[in-house]
Amino acid sequence: MPGKTIKVFEELLEDPQNRLVEQAVKNGRIPIGYSCSYVPEALLMADKLFPVRMHAPGLAGTEIADNYLSSFVCSYARGLLEFEMDGRFDMLQGSVYVPSCTHMQRLYDNLVYLRKPAFNHILDVPRKVNQDTLAWMAEELKTISDKLAAHFHVDMSDESINTAMQKWNAFVNVIQTIGELRKKRYPPITGTEFHQLVMASLASPKDLILPYILDFQKELEGRQGIQNCRARLMVVGGHLHDPEFIRMIESQGALVVADRFCTGTIPGFHPIEPIGGNPYKTMAEYTFARTLCPRMMEEFDRRLNTIVDTVKEYRVDGVVLEIIKFCDLWGVDSMPLVTALRERGIPVLKLEREYRLCAEGQLRTRVQAFIESMGK
Amino acid sequence: MKLNTVIDNTKTRIVLLPDILKSFLRNSLLGYLFSAPHPRDALVYMKYWSMTGVAILIFLGQALFKLGPLGLVRSLIKNPWILTLLRVNGLANRLVRGRSGMYHDSICLTVHSVALGVLEQLRDMLFDPKHLVIFEDLVPYDIARAMGLKSYLLEAMGIVLPIMHSDASLQYIDEAENAGMNPDACSLPKATVGMVLKGHMPKGIAIVSSNMPCDAGAASYAFLQRAYDLPIYRLDVPYHFYNERAEKLFARDVMGMITWLEERTPGRMDWNRMREICNGRNYMLEMETELWDMLRIRPAPLASEAVWLSHLWHFNITAGHPISIRHYEKLLEMARKNYTNKLPATENEKYRAVLWNPPFLHFIDIFSWAERTYGVTLINDSMTYNHHEPIDTTSPETMLRDWGKTIMQGPMVRHTRGPAENYLDDIFRMVKQFNLDMVWIANHVGCKGGQAMNGILRERCRTEGIPLLILDYDLSDPRIVSHDNMMRQVEFFMENVMKAQRLH
Numbered sequence: 001m002p003g004k005t006i007k008v009f010e011e012l013l014e015d016p017q018n019r020l021v022e023q024a025v026k027n028g029r030i031p032i033g034y035s036c037s038y039v040p041e042a043l044l045m046a047d048k049l050f051p052v053r054m055h056a057p058g059l060a061g062t063e064i065a066d067n068y069l070s071s072f073v074c075s076y077a078r079g080l081l082e083f084e085m086d087g088r089f090d091m092l093q094g095s096v097y098v099p100s101c102t103h104m105q106r107l108y109d110n111l112v113y114l115r116k117p118a119f120n121h122i123l124d125v126p127r128k129v130n131q132d133t134l135a136w137m138a139e140e141l142k143t144i145s146d147k148l149a150a151h152f153h154v155d156m157s158d159e160s161i162n163t164a165m166q167k168w169n170a171f172v173n174v175i176q177t178i179g180e181l182r183k184k185r186y187p188p189i190t191g192t193e194f195h196q197l198v199m200a201s202l203a204s205p206k207d208l209i210l211p212y213i214l215d216f217q218k219e220l221e222g223r224q225g226i227q228n229c230r231a232r233l234m235v236v237g238g239h240l241h242d243p244e245f246i247r248m249i250e251s252q253g254a255l256v257v258a259d260r261f262c263t264g265t266i267p268g269f270h271p272i273e274p275i276g277g278n279p280y281k282t283m284a285e286y287t288f289a290r291t292l293c294p295r296m297m298e299e300f301d302r303r304l305n306t307i308v309d310t311v312k313e314y315r316v317d318g319v320v321l322e323i324i325k326f327c328d329l330w331g332v333d334s335m336p337l338v339t340a341l342r343e344r345g346i347p348v349l350k351l352e353r354e355y356r357l358c359a360e361g362q363l364r365t366r367v368q369a370f371i372e373s374m375g376k
Numbered sequence: 377m378k379l380n381t382v383i384d385n386t387k388t389r390i391v392l393l394p395d396i397l398k399s400f401l402r403n404s405l406l407g408y409l410f411s412a413p414h415p416r417d418a419l420v421y422m423k424y425w426s427m428t429g430v431a432i433l434i435f436l437g438q439a440l441f442k443l444g445p446l447g448l449v450r451s452l453i454k455n456p457w458i459l460t461l462l463r464v465n466g467l468a469n470r471l472v473r474g475r476s477g478m479y480h481d482s483i484c485l486t487v488h489s490v491a492l493g494v495l496e497q498l499r500d501m502l503f504d505p506k507h508l509v510i511f512e513d514l515v516p517y518d519i520a521r522a523m524g525l526k527s528y529l530l531e532a533m534g535i536v537l538p539i540m541h542s543d544a545s546l547q548y549i550d551e552a553e554n555a556g557m558n559p560d561a562c563s564l565p566k567a568t569v570g571m572v573l574k575g576h577m578p579k580g581i582a583i584v585s586s587n588m589p590c591d592a593g594a595a596s597y598a599f600l601q602r603a604y605d606l607p608i609y610r611l612d613v614p615y616h617f618y619n620e621r622a623e624k625l626f627a628r629d630v631m632g633m634i635t636w637l638e639e640r641t642p643g644r645m646d647w648n649r650m651r652e653i654c655n656g657r658n659y660m661l662e663m664e665t666e667l668w669d670m671l672r673i674r675p676a677p678l679a680s681e682a683v684w685l686s687h688l689w690h691f692n693i694t695a696g697h698p699i700s701i702r703h704y705e706k707l708l709e710m711a712r713k714n715y716t717n718k719l720p721a722t723e724n725e726k727y728r729a730v731l732w733n734p735p736f737l738h739f740i741d742i743f744s745w746a747e748r749t750y751g752v753t754l755i756n757d758s759m760t761y762n763h764h765e766p767i768d769t770t771s772p773e774t775m776l777r778d779w780g781k782t783i784m785q786g787p788m789v790r791h792t793r794g795p796a797e798n799y800l801d802d803i804f805r806m807v808k809q810f811n812l813d814m815v816w817i818a819n820h821v822g823c824k825g826g827q828a829m830n831g832i833l834r835e836r837c838r839t840e841g842i843p844l845l846i847l848d849y850d851l852s853d854p855r856i857v858s859h860d861n862m863m864r865q866v867e868f869f870m871e872n873v874m875k876a877q878r879l880h
Contacts, residue, residue, distance in 0.1 A: 067831050068828070068832065069827070069831065070824075070827035070830060072560065073828050074824075077828075099793065101591050102590060102792070102824050102828070103824060103828070105793070106824070106825055106829065107828075109796035109828070109829070109832070110828065110831065110832065112795075112796070113796065113832050122615065122795075124616050126614065127594070128610055128612050130632075132628050132629070133612065133625075136621075136625055139621075297585070297587060297594060297597070297598075297610040297612065300601075300602075323558070325560070326824060327558075328561050328590065328824065331558025331560065331595075332557060332561055332565070332596050332598075332599070333595050333598055334556060334558070335552075335555055335556040335557045335599050336598050336599040339556075350556070352558075
């Protein structure tokens with residue numbers, strides 16, 4: 001069933017700096033890497049800038065990173081450091097990080113120490129939301145905007161940022177429309193395909209990948225819905241970049257219909273609604289609303305309710321909670337989360353995993369057992 | 377439980393009886409006297425032994441009066457860890473071995489004053505539940521005291537228990553892991569969660585937590601709040617906090633906490649009482665700074681537990697409290713006597729060390745062992761090392777701002793956030809300030825933030841020519857790295873890197 005376009009997405013995910021990034025760079029545009037959903041992509045779409053979600057496809061070992069970060073740090077952070085040290089992000093002209101967790105914070109410290117990049121910024125995102133922290137976040141966004149303007153000589157005026165927000169909205173509207181198809185009784189798209197589409201989009205210039213996405217959307221219109229799945233699953237957790245992880249779950253007869261992870265679309269892919277004249281305030285509010293990371297100290301109930309609502313909306317049979325080994329935020333948070341979901345009658349499978357897909361056999365067995373435990 | 381299991385467990389305990397008896401005798405007063413201490417030291421030890429014993433008896437009398445006989449028994453059943461605290465004189469016994477003179481006395485004093493502090497904490501925890509507010513560690517409850525509330529630090533017993541007895545936290549760590557908490561998380565939040573899961577920590581009327589010091593600690597409050605079903609206020613320290621903008625944001629946050637507490641508890645802010653507490657803090661800071669100045673002398677007049685254990689309790693938990701002020705006054709007096717008479721804490725001070733990251737809670741004896749075996753003297757540690765200004769008590773606004781700065785820039789808080797310099801610069805600053813010979817990193821397996829700095833630190837130490845020992849351990853769980861293994865790591869370092877000879 002996979003069509004031509006999905007092969008394009010697959011190919012774009014083979015390299016952290018794919019051919020579309022290369023093409024944009026050749027045209028004089030400026031790629032800025034980022035690794036956390038608390039970085040508003042729209043801000044990095046102003047003028048010649050474009051955001052590239054940093055991922056580490058085909059990560060084999062992390063020998064250098066282990067020396068600096070230790071092997072007790074999450075394998076995503078180690079993977080990024082390893083790729084940086086191997087020059088796999090050499091096209092990126094700058095990076096924006098968030099001290100979203102200790103691992104990301106220390107990754108930034110080690111990068112600054114080892115690579116001394118020309119443009120690097122850490123965005124100080126508060127861990128709770130109120131009027132004071134919203135104002136703080138808006139100021140943070142203004143600071144980075146000024147820094148980008150000064151360093152890259154790009155237009156970071158309010159007008160330019162508003163245009164970038166419109167471009168972002170056009171992009172997320174398409175993704176959201178495709179995502180809505182997953183609510184259908186027989187969705188025409190698998191979880192693997194959807195994740196390939198989203199990840200490829202996040203790792204490419206949006207305008208250059210948009211034609212492919214539109215082609216894919218047309219292709220979906222002519223497709224039959226998937227009828228033979230054993231269970232509809234939702235995947236919840238932190239960073240999940242490799243679509244092969246979803247494929248592994250679906251190989252057991254399940255269909256992943258919803259995702260609440262860092263690079264997923266729930267609740268993240270909604271258009272930005274401008275409020276007042278200050279684009280930074282708008283973006284600050286949007287950023288807090290779109291992400292549901294356990295780093296935010298007061299959002300357990302929102303996270304739980306979003307999952308419960310999604311389960312109903314997407315007719316989900318069970319939730320797979322995926323946690324990268326050594327992630328304290330998700331690791332600790334999963335304890336009350338699993339209990340709360342089970343109390344609401346939602347079956348949950350907690351899977352501890354590495355950033356790259358490994359120990360597939362074990363994972364398959366556990367998914368299979370989970371589906372069977374639901375009587376599917 | 378099956379009969380076979382009960383029989384097996386009983387057998388195991390019987391087999392362990394001789395060791396338990398031996399350890400009991402060794403840590404008893406009799407055991408101490410049999411270790412042939414100097415008669416003067418023995419007299420001082422017995423003085424503190426009796427004073428601590430009397431303080432415990434007074435506490436039990438008060439508990440009997442306040443809670444009634446049944447209430448006291450119920451409290452002991454609900455909080456069985458209280459019995460572990462009775463080993464406090466055994467702790468003093470372990471720590472003073474091989475130490476003499478004023479150094480010996482300062483350790484007796486420190487253990488005694490911490491015991492008094494713990495008893496105060498128990499009074500707050502047990503006697504007045506309607507005014508009890510739970511605080512996360514690293515948020516000192518000065519403000520709650522100023523508001524007339526009773527408080528306790530939820531993590532405090534997770535810190536104190538393994539110091540008393542190595543295995544004391546294990547049942548709680550296991551409980552948390554069995555409930556689904558990730559085993560690789562720091563064992564302190566695990567122990568805390570385990571204590572709450574077992575129902576071994578009293579419930580108050582509200583919780584105050586924060587984003588300090590680490591992800592596991594902060595994230596555990598999502599569970600803790602649900603377990604207690606209490607309202608919670610969370611303080612948020614920004615990543616970049618060395619600037620006026622952050623100071624203002626945090627001061628507003630602290631003010632938000634005060635308003636929130638006033639709305640949800642019977643407490644009312646009394647700024648005069650807050651001023652007294654802040655003045656007490658300032659006075660303690662002044663005394664501690666003088667103590668550090670004396671520690672710069674080689675050999676140091678006092679060291680080890682007298683320095684770090686004093687700070688750990690008296691600054692983090694009861695700063696500005698009369699017990700803590702009195703403790704620092706006496707400690708300073710002892711240090712001055714040694715300093716004036718040019719008497720070193722230990723005659724064998726061959727190497728001066730700093731300990732970075734939290735101390736080895738389940739094996740704090742390692743310092744006295746290293747002191748006796750290689751002459752390694754622990755001069756200071758990262759949890760103690762402050763360098764903030766005194767609190768300006770002119771107005772509520774200045775107190776809020778400066779108290780907030782004290783928290784944001786306090787040890788561990790500033791080391792776990794902000795750029796790498798916050799972590800690294802203090803180490804090298806201490807090396808110079810205290811004329812140190814080596815840096816010991818307490819490489820807690822659960823502390824990912826610390827682990828991830830070792831690579832840079834190793835290279836920086838190499839460049840600066842400072843010997844570095846990265847000592848692997850787990851904060852509260854001796855099953856991860858045993859005491860023997862920890863001593864072996866020190867031996868390898870001392871013999872291979874420092875080329876040191878054993879003293880005995």
